[in-house]
Amino acid sequence: MRTIRIGSGAGYSGDRIEPAVELAEKGGIQYLVFECLGERTVALAQRARLKNPDDGFDPLLEARMRAVLPACAANGIKIVTNMGAANPWAAARKTAQIAASLGLSRLKIAAIVGDDVLEACKQHDLPLIEIDGTLKTLGNRIVSANAYLGAEPMAAALKAGADIVITGRASDPALFLAPMIDAFNWAMDDWNLLGRGTVAGHLLECAGQVTGGYFADPGFKDVAGLARLGFPIGEVSEDGGLVITKVEGSGGEVSARTCKEQLLYEVHDPARYMQPDVVADFSQVSIEQIGPDRVRVSGGRGTQRPDTLKISVGYVDGYIGEGQMSYAGPGAEARARLALEIVRERLKLTKVEANEWRFDLIGIDALHGERRSQGSAPYEVRVRVAGRTDTLAEAVRIGDEVETLYTNGPAGGGGAFKSARDIVAVASVLLPRDLVAPQVRFVEA
Amino acid sequence: MAKLRDIAHSRTGDKGNISNISVIAFDARHYPLLCEQVTPARVKAHFDGIVSGEVVRYELPNIAALNFVLDQALGGGVTRSLALDAHGKSLSSALLDLEIELPPDHDRGAA
Numbered sequence: 253m254r255t256i257r258i259g260s261g262a263g264y265s266g267d268r269i270e271p272a273v274e275l276a277e278k279g280g281i282q283y284l285v286f287e288c289l290g291e292r293t294v295a296l297a298q299r300a301r302l303k304n305p306d307d308g309f310d311p312l313l314e315a316r317m318r319a320v321l322p323a324c325a326a327n328g329i330k331i332v333t334n335m336g337a338a339n340p341w342a343a344a345r346k347t348a349q350i351a352a353s354l355g356l357s358r359l360k361i362a363a364i365v366g367d368d369v370l371e372a373c374k375q376h377d378l379p380l381i382e383i384d385g386t387l388k389t390l391g392n393r394i395v396s397a398n399a400y401l402g403a404e405p406m407a408a409a410l411k412a413g414a415d416i417v418i419t420g421r422a423s424d425p426a427l428f429l430a431p432m433i434d435a436f437n438w439a440m441d442d443w444n445l446l447g448r449g450t451v452a453g454h455l456l457e458c459a460g461q462v463t464g465g466y467f468a469d470p471g472f473k474d475v476a477g478l479a480r481l482g483f484p485i486g487e488v489s490e491d492g493g494l495v496i497t498k499v500e501g502s503g504g505e506v507s508a509r510t511c512k513e514q515l516l517y518e519v520h521d522p523a524r525y526m527q528p529d530v531v532a533d534f535s536q537v538s539i540e541q542i543g544p545d546r547v548r549v550s551g552g553r554g555t556q557r558p559d560t561l562k563i564s565v566g567y568v569d570g571y572i573g574e575g576q577m578s579y580a581g582p583g584a585e586a587r588a589r590l591a592l593e594i595v596r597e598r599l600k601l602t603k604v605e606a607n608e609w610r611f612d613l614i615g616i617d618a619l620h621g622e623r624r625s626q627g628s629a630p631y632e633v634r635v636r637v638a639g640r641t642d643t644l645a646e647a648v649r650i651g652d653e654v655e656t657l658y659t660n661g662p663a664g665g666g667g668a669f670k671s672a673r674d675i676v677a678v679a680s681v682l683l684p685r686d687l688v689a690p691q692v693r694f695v696e697a
Numbered sequence: 698m699a700k701l702r703d704i705a706h707s708r709t710g711d712k713g714n715i716s717n718i719s720v721i722a723f724d725a726r727h728y729p730l731l732c733e734q735v736t737p738a739r740v741k742a743h744f745d746g747i748v749s750g751e752v753v754r755y756e757l758p759n760i761a762a763l764n765f766v767l768d769q770a771l772g773g774g775v776t777r778s779l780a781l782d783a784h785g786k787s788l789s790s791a792l793l794d795l796e797i798e799l800p801p802d803h804d805r806g807a808a
Contacts (some may be wrong), residue, residue, distance in 0.1 A: 292776045382713025383774050466708065466786075509721065511759045516719035518710030520766045522755055538759050551759065569777045589741060591712060608781040618781045619793045621746045638779045677777035680713065 255489045256435045258428055258452075259329075262286040262321065262483075263459030265293055265310055269319050269651035271460070271483040271502070276323035278499050279485050284324060286316060287424050287457045288331035292678045294421050295566020297337035298396035299676070308339030309346065309418075310631055317350045323649055325356045325364040325415075327500065332406055332427050333381025336418040338396065343418045344695045359697040362409035364419035366690035369563055369683060373397040374448035378681040380565075387565065387681060395676060396566040399683060402528030402557075404440060405690040406430035421564060423528050425453030428486065437492045446530035447493030447554020451537060454525070455496055455514050455549065458482045462496060462514040464504030479501020485674065494549045495542070506545040515539070515549075527559050528685075530554040560682035569677035570607070570640050573647030576614070576669040579634040579662065588613050588633040595637050595654055604649045606639030634667075640675075647672035702793035706729060709789040716748070716770040716785045718792050721762040728761035733796055740765050743795055744788070765792075 256474045259281040261272030267290040270455045277676055289311050301308025310316075313335045319348040324331055336343040344363035351359045387394070398421035407430040409417045417430070429449045432438060438445045455462050462484045482502025487495040496506050515534060519525055523535040533553040540548045552680075575595075592611050612618035614634035616625055638656050641647045651670025658668060701707075701720065704727045710717045720735055722728045741752040750768025758762065771785050772778030 382715055469702075469706070472702060509723070512721045513706065513708040513719060515760065516710070516717070516721075516757070516762060516764050517708055518712055518716060518717065519764060520715070520755075522757060522764060535733075535755075535757060536759060541700060572779060591756060608779060610781075612781060616779065619787045623746060624791055624794070640777075660748055671786070675777055677774060678713075679774070 253356065253491065254285055254436065255430065255487055256283065256432055257281040258283045258285060258455040258486045258488060259457065260285055260459045260484050262288050262316070263436045263457065263461055264288065264290060264393045265312060267459060269316055271481065272316065273319050273323060274499050274502060275483055275485065276327065278331055281329055281485060283330050285427045285456070286331070286335060287472040288312070289334040289337055289421065290674055291564060292377035292566060293677045294337050294398050294564060295396040295678060297339065297674060298566065301338045306342050310335035313343055313346060314350060317347050318354070319357060320697045321351055325359065325424055326624070327384045327396045330410060330414070331416040332430055334419050334422055334427060336363060340418045340421060341422045341693060347416060347418065348695045348697040357381050358479040359415045360413050361416045361418065361695050361697060362412070363412035363693045363695070364409065364417065364422070365693060366688065367398045367401050367421040369399050369688055370689045372683060372687045373563060373565065373590055373681065376683070378683065380679045380681055382680055390565065390567045390679065391514045393567040393569070394565055395568060398564050399561045399688045400528055400564065401431035401690050402426050403433055405692055408432035409692045410434035414694070423451045425527060426529060428453030428456050429529060432488055436487055440529065443530050443554035443556055445492045447532040448494065448552035449488070449550060450525065450527055450530055450532035450554065451534060452486045452488050453551035455511060456484050458489070458514065460504065460519065461499050461517065463506050464510055467510055468511060473509070475505055479503065491649060492552065496547045496549060498545055498683040508539045508547055511539050511547045511549060526558055526562070528557065530557050536558050559685060561685045561688055563683045565679045565681060566676050567679065570642055571672060571674050572638060572640055572643050572648035573650030573672045574634045574636065574638040574670065575651035576634055577654055577657050577665045578632060578634045578667040579665055581664070584631065584633045585613070585616065585629050587664065588635050590662045591635045591657050591665060592637070596655065598653050602653065604639070604653065605646055606641045606650070608640040610636070610638040612636040631685045644672055644674060699799045700720045701735065701797050704797065705793070707789035707793050709786050711771055711775045712767055714771050714774040716767045716788055718765045718767065718789050719761045719762055720765065720792065721760065724762040728758065730797070731763055733754065735763060735795065737765070740792065740796065743792065746772070766802065792798040
């Protein structure tokens with residue numbers, strides 16, 4: 253039976269670069285996928301595009317492409333990525349320039365466009381999912397709306413001979429499903445095959461999270477070589493069979509337990525993992541170690557795809573101002589508590605306006621509240637104050653106030669930090685799929 | 698009294714204002730014990746003050762795992778939360794602190 257090997261070269265936009273080079277050089281792969289587009293990244297990229305029509309794609313696109321293109325071209329490896337962010341067409345043209353500058357010619361580069369559905373979202377008031385409200389409640393604060401596209405346009409681009417496929421918003425598993433559809437000609441209504449392919453894509457999409465990253469817990473789950481963690485390879489067969497592995501000699505581990513953790517990562521009902529191409533069913537999946545750093549995954553299934561596509565809506569959500577200060581040694585906690593009291597009173601006295609506040613003692617209660625962290629006094633404590641404001645000027649005042657603890661607060665406060673940033677938050681809605689029309693455009697290097 | 702960490706491992710994921718936390722037995726023999734003792738009600742109580750919504754549990758006997766879905770758990774949503782750990786990545790470690798009663802003849806079975 254035919255098998256392909258797909259490498260996962262990045263699990264988020266800022267991910268390490270060398271593991272992908274290792275995959276391209278030594279992984280024996282035919283496809284290399286980079287998942288680089290977080291929930292709100294596309295909204296930030298949309299703003300960059302409004303400032304400059306040639307921008308709006310992933311800021312690390314050039315660094316990644318320069319690093320992997322020579323080995324990919326030499327080994328005939330096709331690249332699929334969502335580094336197009338808010339401007340896949342500009343990203344494709346940029347990639348063509350990079351290829352040319354590396355002396356690589358005749359590379360066919362495809363851009364998938366059409367995930368931008370801002371206009372359609374302005375015409376329909378749809379309920380938000382995962383948080384309360386509707387599109388209307390976000391009003392004119394909406395900056396972007398992008399549909400999670402399925403694998404079809406990417407697979408079509410690969411079938412048309414693309415060496416590199418650059419999309420914007422697409423479902424993360426679909427980036428991996430596209431090579432399988434390209435290689436095996438899977439029918440787009442063979443729900444069980446698409447379900448199995450989605451299991452593979454889901455396990456691979458966060459790169460190092462299935463090879464020992466986001467996993468180690470010394471004494472309980474020890475993992476060697478995290479500083480040179482190998483990224484995963486999925487060996488997928490024509491019937492959707494899957495083995496997860498990695499380059500021999502790279503750091504990390506591929507084991508039943510790393511695969512189990514990743515199988516459930518960001519999953520709600522495992523029997524209904526909603527995707528643009530299929531509703532995947534992970535509930536009957538079995539996971540079996542079959543060799544060192546080799547794990548077989550079977551039992552994925554699927555049912556008919558939904559009639560709607562999930563839309564990621566970016567909206568301006570005010571500002572967050574923040575300030576921090578550290579205290580150490582005997583009495584650190586008491587001085588940190590005193591510092592928070594002082595800042596609370598100062599914020600009232602000086603009338604800093606915020607809609608929501610956080611007063612944290614890092615080392616005591618910042619992550620899970622006071623109740624979960626009762627115990628011995630910590631050696632050092634860091635005060636953190638954060639507030640949500642309507643203006644940047646107001647946000648700035650919060651960090652400024654914390655900073656004044658230097659000369660006005662308890663003894664021995666050090667290491668002040670302050671920040672004020674505008675927030676582009678993300679909400680989701682479901683849009684009928686016939687309102688979304690993706691297209692493939694080619695550029696040749 | 699043992700901790701959940703002695704017999705299970707865990708990972709947190711985030712979507713909007715919803716957190717999901719897996720609890721996976723190191724040894725499949727402990728799966729029934731997980732089902733019995735790591736109930737949605739106990740998880741909800743464990744995260745009192747952090748999770749204000751419903752806690753739903755899904756069972757995956759094939760991989761000896763439970764998946765908990767915690768609504769209204771991430772300070773209004775991961776992209777806008779004021780929290781230090783806006784994703785709630787560290788919630789899995791908090792859950793592993795849950796107390797577990799092991800049978801007297803118990804072999805911990807952790808790797």
